[in-house]
Each structure stands twice: as C-alpha cells, then as structure tokens.
Amino acid sequence: MIGKLKVYADRMSQPCRAVLIFCRLNGIDFEEIKVDISKRHHLSPEFTEVNPLQKVPAILHGNLNLFESHAILVYLSSAFPGIADHWYPTDVFKRAKVNSVLDWHHSNLRYGEVNYVSNTVLGPALGRPLNPKAAAEAEKVLLSSLSKLENIWLNGDGRFLLGNFQPSIADLSLVCELTQLEVLDEKDRSRILSPYKKVVGWIEDTRTATNPHFEEVHNILYRAKKKFQQQRSRIAESGTETSNNMGRHSKM
Amino acid sequence: MMGKLNAYVDRMSQPCRAILIFCRLNGIDFEEIKVDIAKSHHLSPEFTEVNPLQKVPAILHGNLNLFESHAILAYLSSAFPGIADHWYPTDVIRRAKINSILDWHHSNLRYGAEIYVTNTVLGPAIGRPRNPKAAAEAEKVLLSSLSKLENIWLNGDGRFLLGSFQPSIADLSLVCELTQLEVLDEMDRGRILSPYKKVLGWIEDTRTATNPYFEEMHNILYRAKKKFQQQRSRIAESGTETTNNRGRHSKM
Numbered sequence: 110m111i112g113k114l115k116v117y118a119d120r121m122s123q124p125c126r127a128v129l130i131f132c133r134l135n136g137i138d139f140e141e142i143k144v145d146i147s148k149r150h151h152l153s154p155e156f157t158e159v160n161p162l163q164k165v166p167a168i169l170h171g172n173l174n175l176f177e178s179h180a181i182l183v184y185l186s187s188a189f190p191g192i193a194d195h196w197y198p199t200d201v202f203k204r205a206k207v208n209s210v211l212d213w214h215h216s217n218l219r220y221g222e223v224n225y226v227s228n229t230v231l232g233p234a235l236g237r238p239l240n241p242k243a244a245a246e247a248e249k250v251l252l253s254s255l256s257k258l259e260n261i262w263l264n265g266d267g268r269f270l271l272g273n274f275q276p277s278i279a280d281l282s283l284v285c286e287l288t289q290l291e292v293l294d295e296k297d298r299s300r301i302l303s304p305y306k307k308v309v310g311w312i313e314d315t316r317t318a319t320n321p322h323f324e325e326v327h328n329i330l331y332r333a334k335k336k337f338q339q340q341r342s343r344i345a346e347s348g349t350e351t352s353n354n355m356g357r358h359s360k361m
Numbered sequence: 362m363m364g365k366l367n368a369y370v371d372r373m374s375q376p377c378r379a380i381l382i383f384c385r386l387n388g389i390d391f392e393e394i395k396v397d398i399a400k401s402h403h404l405s406p407e408f409t410e411v412n413p414l415q416k417v418p419a420i421l422h423g424n425l426n427l428f429e430s431h432a433i434l435a436y437l438s439s440a441f442p443g444i445a446d447h448w449y450p451t452d453v454i455r456r457a458k459i460n461s462i463l464d465w466h467h468s469n470l471r472y473g474a475e476i477y478v479t480n481t482v483l484g485p486a487i488g489r490p491r492n493p494k495a496a497a498e499a500e501k502v503l504l505s506s507l508s509k510l511e512n513i514w515l516n517g518d519g520r521f522l523l524g525s526f527q528p529s530i531a532d533l534s535l536v537c538e539l540t541q542l543e544v545l546d547e548m549d550r551g552r553i554l555s556p557y558k559k560v561l562g563w564i565e566d567t568r569t570a571t572n573p574y575f576e577e578m579h580n581i582l583y584r585a586k587k588k589f590q591q592q593r594s595r596i597a598e599s600g601t602e603t604t605n606n607r608g609r610h611s612k613m
Contacts (some may be wrong), residue, residue, distance in 0.1 A: 161513050162465070173454050180460035187453045201423050201439050208432035213414070215467035261413045 111171035113138035117159055118166050119146045120329040123219075125166040131182055133279065133322040141345040144236050147235055179211045182278040195275035206271050210262055210279045214286070218258070221251030221287050230292050230337060232278030235273040251301065258283075259305045268314045276318050288327060291334045294341060363423035365393035369399045369411055370418050372581040376430030377418045379537040382432060383530065385574040387444050388395075399487055429461045434530040446460075449525035458523050462514055462531045466538070470510070472529045473503030474538050482544050482589060500553070507557045519568045528570050536567040540579060543586045546593060 116132065116139050118125035132139050143151045143164050151163045160167040161177045167176040170188070175181055198204050208306035224247030228240045246296050258270075265272010287308075291299050302309060316323045368384065368391050370377035384391050396402045396417050403415045412419035412428045418429040422440070427433055438449035450456050476499035480492045510522075517524010521532050539560075542550050553562060568575045 122529075126495070162509065170439070175461060177459050177464035179464050180457050183460055184453065195381040201436065204439075205425065205427050205436040207433050208435055209429040210426060212429035212431050212467070216472070220468070235431040257414065 112169075115142055115169040116140070116166060117142050117144050117156065119144050119151075120326060121148065122165050122334065123222075123286045123289050124282065125331075126276070126288070126326050127170075127281045128166045128178055128181055129321050129326045130285070130322045131196070131281055133175065133326070134319055135185075135196075137185065137189050143261060145205065165283055177300050178282060179278070180213075181210065183234065186278060193275075195277060197278050207277045207279050210270055211282065213262075214279075214283055216252065218254040218283055219286055221247050221249075221254050222289055223247075225251050226289050226292060229297070230294075234337070248301070255302070255305045255308055259307050260309075263311055268310075268311060276315055279315045280311070280315045281319065282310050288330060291330055295338075349357075363477070364421075366430065367421040368392070368418060368606070369394050369396050369402055370556050371396050371403075371419065371610055372578060373585065374398065374417050375471075375538045375541050376534065378578045378582075379394070379533045380418045380437075382537070382574045383437060383579045383605050385578070387437075387441065387448075387528070387570055387589050389437065412436050419502070426569060430534060431466075434534065438530060438566055445527075447525065447529060456500055458532050459529050464523055465514075466531075466535055469502065469534055470506040471538055473501075475499075475530050477503050478544060481549070482546075483493065484519050503553065507560055510563075511557045515563055520563060522563075528567055532563075532567045533571065536564050539564055540582060543582055544589050547590075552570075573610050591597075 114132070114137060116128060118129055118141055120126060120129070120143075124306060129135075129141065135325065144156055151157060157163055159169060159174055162176060164176060166178050166181060167174065168181055168184075169182075173184075174238075175184060184196055186192050197207060223246055227237070228244035228247060233239055262270050263272075267274035270275045270283070271277075271279075271303075287302075290302065293301075366389060367383070368380055369395060372381070373380060379395065383389075396408055398417065402408060403417060408419075411421060411426055414428060416428060418430050418433060419426065420433055422436075422438075425436075429438060430439060437445050437450055449459065477496055479489075480496035480499060485491055496532055514522050515524075519526035521528045522535070523529075523531075525532075539554075542554065545553075552577075
C-alpha cells in the first residue's frame, strides 16, 4: 500500500487548482500542503527536496515525487482506481487528441495568459514593475489562443474540448488557466473574453461539471479579485480628491 | 488495417526530426511529405486541412489527424507493434517521469533555444529583423534550461534523461532541439554549450543510439550550417577589403 498522496499547492496558481479540483472530484484521498509563492516558500530547502525545480504543483506519492501539472493529472488518472475514462481516455486515438491540446497549451494559452496577467496585475502586486510592452505582446498571444479555442479546439458536437461530451483533464487545465483573468479590471477582462462566445460557454460548462469543488478551490482567487477591485476603486477615488484639492488651491 | 502513416514535416524543424528519426529507427512504414516552411507551404489550403493550426509536424493515420510532436511520439509508441518499452514505458511511474520532462521542455529548453536561434541566425535568414533584446532574454532561459538538464534531469546512474540506461522519446525530442544550435556561429555555440559536460555527453550518446538515422535526418541542417558559415566568412572578408580601399584613397 503506497503512502498517502501529498499535493504541494498554492491556490493562486492555475495548474494547482486543476490538480486539487481533480482530486476532490474523484474522491482521491490526499493531503494538501500549502506552498505560499508570495512568501517564497517554493524556494525553501524543504520544498526544494520535493521539487528541485522549485515550482508548484508537485506531488509525493510513496517513492514518487512528480511535478508538471499535466504529468500529474495523467498519473492520477492512471494510478487511482475508479477514475471515469473521459478524464484521460484509454482509447489510443482519443488519448492522442487530449495529449495534443495539453501540449499546445504551454506555449499558447498559458504563455499568453500568464504574461498578460503578470505584467498588468499580479506582478505589480508582488513588487515587480508594470511592463506595458510585454503585456501588449502577451495579449496578442492570448487573443490568438482564444481564437484557436473558439474556432478549432471547441469544434464538434459536444460542449467540451475536441467536441467531447464530457470533460477531460485538458478542459480542467485550460479553464483553470482562464479563471486567472478574474483578477483583471472588469472592463479589461470583458474586452478580452466576450468576443469568444463558445469559450465563455465552455468555461461555464466545465465549472458546472466540476462543482462544488471548482468554486471551493477558487475561493482564494475570488478574494484576491475583490481585493484588487477595492484597490482600483481607492486609486480612482483618490484621483478625484486630488483634483478637488487643486481646484481649491487655485481659487486662493 | 489502417491506412499508411503520412508524416508532414520540414527537416529544418526540430520536432519534425525527432518524429522522423523515431519512425525510421523503429521500422514504422510511413510516407514523408515535405512542408517547406521557408516557402510558406504550411499556410497552404491543403496543409491547413491536415492541421488547422498550420504547424509541423503533423501526421495522418487512417481517420486520425494529429499534431504536436510529443502527442505524436506518444501515439506512435502506443499504436505500432514491437516498439521497445524504453521509448515510452508502460509502467505508470516511469511514464509519469518522462511526461514531466516532455512538459517542462515547452516553456524551457524549446522556448530558450528556438527564440535565441531565431533572433540571431534563422530569422534574419528569412528576412526578419534582428532583435538583440529578445535574443538576450532567450539566452537567459536557454542557459537556465541547460543548467537544469546538467544538474537535475541528467542525474542518475544511466546516461540518458532521468538516469535511464536507454533513450526515451524525451531524449529524442530534447536532443533534436539542441542540434538546432549548429547553425550558430561556432564561437557562440561553444560559449553556450561547452560548460555543460553532461549535456554534451548526452547529445553524443543519443546520436550514437539512434544512428544512422540521426545523421541522415540532420543532413539538411548540416548543409544550412555550412551555408551560414560561408556567409559569415564572406561578410568578414568584405569587411577587410573595405578597410584596404579607404587606406589607398587617403594616400591620394
């Protein structure tokens, strides 16, 4: 009997959320160990022993230590009994197709989303400078990826990726990437997402198919969203106060 | 009996070479269909039907059209009889480890190597402007990736990735990425690679394990390397002639 599964995760991390939702939904017995990236816990000696690449998510299962979220999701699908086939089909063709969108994700949707959100909201929140040029380039990749999701990957009879009728680990991984856009200014987020009707519908369908675990695992992100909204409101209000002060001075 | 395998490739493309070497080495019966990227063949309507993402490599096998080289390599390992297990082990734990390095590759070695080579040699060769800033940033990622290969991924008793005694599809994929550095100026390539002794040894071991097919699939790249070397020599020589002419004029 292998030891209990340990999942090293930060719920602000998109791939961590996908792994946590998958475990909860499939009744996998595991211990969640929080690795707080904003406090640099991922650089600690203890965590570096778990993952020398110092990234989350990572898992320990008996003698196996494993990192990279797609490898983890595939492993969990295969190593635990009773996981429904649609998550990672045993059929060689269906599996190949799921693998291809998982591969495509790294350099496309993930790259565009991470760099856009880092360079507009999350980076500054961790003390990094705003980088409008990098944000603009990342936005191009993000929009191109959304277009390919809308017109290619979501083609077919079903409501999930590759025209499937039920979600796979690819749906979970990519939708958890897109929820990170929640921290953006609401107008910005809407400007980016709203042209892609199929994508917006697919995010909802994946959420529905994996609730209540989806919502629960996303609570930290929603709290962060609220915090950023309040910060933006305060900045907007103090901008107005400054104008009033200047007006009063000029009358003297 | 499924239809014959069609592989749509350009041998100047790193992931294409990995697929071709794998097929030849394993005696897979297939037809190689050249898609010349330099001539924009990947944008043709015929190829877009094979792969709507317009990228190589792509395969057609019966009713299956498949793209993304790692998904293709995994599929070929599973779909054809008699492929030795070490290429993509059926053992869940060993397979998970290989999946993790295949995943890591996209945003690390591939990202760094591809962008560095594009912004220094291959981009200008097809008319794109040089971008020293992008090259410098890509070089950081490339060197960091080489360091992780040297110190983490090549740890273990065997000579291949993950300490294995025989190569997997991960060795083939990553080594074919690194051979692209052949087109660089020899001093530049030496500067980048020579600190990484294990990496250099591993490239040779992978080459040896997959010859003569490795050399054969790299012939086009070696010819391109020669062409770039000759161009660099001509530029260097014409620089010297210009100085001589100015000397003669100033004496008049």
